[in-house]
Amino acid sequence: MVADKINKVSIVGGTHGNEFTGIYLVEKWQQQPQLIARDGLTVETVFANPKAHGENKRYIDSDLNRQFASKDLADATLANYEQSRAKVLHQHLGPKDAPNSDFVIDLHNTTSNMGPCLLLVQQDPVYNLLAGYLKMKMPEAVIFRDEDHLAKDQHHLLASCGRFGVIVEVGPQSQSVIRQDVFEQMETMTGHILDFIQLYSDDALPELPKQVEAYLYLESLTLPVDEQGRRTAMVHSRVQDHDFEAIHPGDPIFRSFNGEDISYQGEKVVYPAFINEAAYYDNNLAMSLMEKVTIKVYGD
Amino acid sequence: MVADKINKVSIVGGTHGNEFTGIYLVEKWQQQPQLIARDGLTVETVFANPKAHGENKRYIDSDLNRQFASKDLADATLANYEQSRAKVLHQHLGPKDAPNSDFVIDLHNTTSNMGPCLLLVQQDPVYNLLAGYLKMKMPEAVIFRDEDHLAKDQHHLLASCGRFGVIVEVGPQSQSVIRQDVFEQMETMTGHILDFIQLYSDDALPELPKQVEAYLYLESLTLPVDEQGRRTAMVHSRVQDHDFEAIHPGDPIFRSFNGEDISYQGEKVVYPAFINEAAYYDNNLAMSLMEKVTIKVYGD
Numbered sequence: 001m002v003a004d005k006i007n008k009v010s011i012v013g014g015t016h017g018n019e020f021t022g023i024y025l026v027e028k029w030q031q032q033p034q035l036i037a038r039d040g041l042t043v044e045t046v047f048a049n050p051k052a053h054g055e056n057k058r059y060i061d062s063d064l065n066r067q068f069a070s071k072d073l074a075d076a077t078l079a080n081y082e083q084s085r086a087k088v089l090h091q092h093l094g095p096k097d098a099p100n101s102d103f104v105i106d107l108h109n110t111t112s113n114m115g116p117c118l119l120l121v122q123q124d125p126v127y128n129l130l131a132g133y134l135k136m137k138m139p140e141a142v143i144f145r146d147e148d149h150l151a152k153d154q155h156h157l158l159a160s161c162g163r164f165g166v167i168v169e170v171g172p173q174s175q176s177v178i179r180q181d182v183f184e185q186m187e188t189m190t191g192h193i194l195d196f197i198q199l200y201s202d203d204a205l206p207e208l209p210k211q212v213e214a215y216l217y218l219e220s221l222t223l224p225v226d227e228q229g230r231r232t233a234m235v236h237s238r239v240q241d242h243d244f245e246a247i248h249p250g251d252p253i254f255r256s257f258n259g260e261d262i263s264y265q266g267e268k269v270v271y272p273a274f275i276n277e278a279a280y281y282d283n284n285l286a287m288s289l290m291e292k293v294t295i296k297v298y299g300d
Numbered sequence: 301m302v303a304d305k306i307n308k309v310s311i312v313g314g315t316h317g318n319e320f321t322g323i324y325l326v327e328k329w330q331q332q333p334q335l336i337a338r339d340g341l342t343v344e345t346v347f348a349n350p351k352a353h354g355e356n357k358r359y360i361d362s363d364l365n366r367q368f369a370s371k372d373l374a375d376a377t378l379a380n381y382e383q384s385r386a387k388v389l390h391q392h393l394g395p396k397d398a399p400n401s402d403f404v405i406d407l408h409n410t411t412s413n414m415g416p417c418l419l420l421v422q423q424d425p426v427y428n429l430l431a432g433y434l435k436m437k438m439p440e441a442v443i444f445r446d447e448d449h450l451a452k453d454q455h456h457l458l459a460s461c462g463r464f465g466v467i468v469e470v471g472p473q474s475q476s477v478i479r480q481d482v483f484e485q486m487e488t489m490t491g492h493i494l495d496f497i498q499l500y501s502d503d504a505l506p507e508l509p510k511q512v513e514a515y516l517y518l519e520s521l522t523l524p525v526d527e528q529g530r531r532t533a534m535v536h537s538r539v540q541d542h543d544f545e546a547i548h549p550g551d552p553i554f555r556s557f558n559g560e561d562i563s564y565q566g567e568k569v570v571y572p573a574f575i576n577e578a579a580y581y582d583n584n585l586a587m588s589l590m591e592k593v594t595i596k597v598y599g600d
Contacts, residue, residue: 028558172474174411180555234483235479240481277477
């Protein structure tokens with residue numbers, strides 16, 4: 001392996017204004033930058049959407065973490081608050097074709113019971129190594145491949161602005177609160193990622209496991225609605241809080257408000273994530289469905 | 301016991317626009333009124349703050365469930381959205397000195413791990429009987445005396461508009477989601493309360509336990525802050541999710557963002573509730589502290 005020099009790392013909090021953990025961690029690290037300092041790296045912190053946080057909302061006008069597709073960044077008529085803020089952040093972290101930031105770590109919370117998750121949103125051998133390193137250091141971490149087949153230009157996520165980029169997603173945590181367990185998991189995972197980046201950049205990684213388990217996003221499942229578009233059912237209690245546990249064809253997946261079970265109609269075993277995530281109600285999403293996959297740590 | 305005739309019962313959902321369970325239950329019962337019908341009673345449903353629900357917020361301008369003190373209801377200069385809406389609801393459910401509604405049941409959710417709770421906000425022998433009946437039918441229910449010493453005129457809660465009034469408070473549930481377990485607990489508890497009201501009104505209550513355990517509100521505890529008013533600590537993980545479990549003097553209660561424990565400085569054992577409730581961050585509240593008390597079911 002030839003060392004791939006990393007210079008600039010950007011840790012981003014508050015991309016969603018009511019996901020508090022990243023915001024509080026960024027504030028902590030601004031006061032104590034030695035905690036995120038690593039030899040050979042320049043590590044900065046970025047508070048992505050302070051205006052939304054000031055109003056204690058996910059966003060002001062539209063979801064900031066959906067504004068980073070290259071065609072949208074190039075469209076000056078997309079001018080609401082988050083569309084404008086995205087262009088500024090893209091100038092700072094990117095631009096995508098020649099990024100200022102070598103590695104973006106974007107910190108998020110979910111209301112779902114997903115534990116500490118690393119979301120990989122692009123494909124490159126570095127992510128396979130990172131997955132192996134993280135699972136070795138933090139076995140409880142879940143590796144989540146989130147539409148990582150998309151080209152960088154198409155990706156609408158903030159993390160796609162950097163040369164490399166990942167999302168740290170930790171839950172369950174209600175919007176607008178801080179839980180100690182979630183705070184510590186996010187701090188720990190971010191520390192491991194910084195350690196990895198330094199070791200990777202210095203070509204000094206230890207021996208890693210040959211392969212690790214991961215989950216690959218397949219599709220989103222919507223909540224059942226009636227002809228007027230009103231919800232008629234909720235996530236089944238057998239599924240609620242059971243993120244990453246198998247759902248088999250025919251398993252109950254929703255419960256109607258009248259008490260009837262609705263079963264999963266798919267043809268193969270899937271693994272749910274973002275179950276009953278509060279922020280996804282805007283789009284009436286009940287959960288993401290994933291398949292279990294293996295990442296070859298030293299693979300392409 | 302002389303029968304105390306109850307005619308009109310009002311079930312209120314959506315006093316807080318992002319507490320979904322009561323809103324969805326009220327909608328269900330509007331479509332299927334037979335589910336809440338009880339012989340001899342007129343049972344209505346009220347959607348208290350549809351505007352806040354439309355914006356998926358707790359409130360538009362100020363907390364609706366703090367606007368019902370008689371002096372505020374009489375003050376025409378208090379004219380923001382919720383202050384206006386409170387006056388309309390008070391005309392409908394109250395007025396406090398001659399209420400249209402004999403019994404108000406106000407449905408709420410909390411992000412705290414409180415389970416199904418009945419909040420008693422006034423004192424009267426009927427609440428003692430209700431506490432006994434509910435604990436007999438639903439032993440997992442928690443009875444919570446919430447500043448029930450206050451006179452009806454002073455009370456700023458919506459439930460104080462009726463001749464009698466209680467709050468059904470069920471969690472944990474993130475704001476703006478529906479959980480099946482919470483939905484079923486709220487539906488079950490509300491059904492028991494309706495059954496109780498009918499039996500009470502008909503002087504047909506069964507034999508009840510002589511006494512039941514309850515928790516009495518003492519005070520609220522705020523999160524530690526620095527000189528600039530910024531939070532410096534979070535609820536300790538040993539306390540998080542442990543609503544209604546004893547805290548002893550000296551027990552760790554907060555953890556600073558730098559990893560130091562902060563212990564409880566009180567002089568007697570207390571029981572926490574509303575631990576890390578998202579809606580209370582506005583006022584920087586960490587939890588309510590309660591004492592354990594006994595309710596004499598047949599007492600005054």
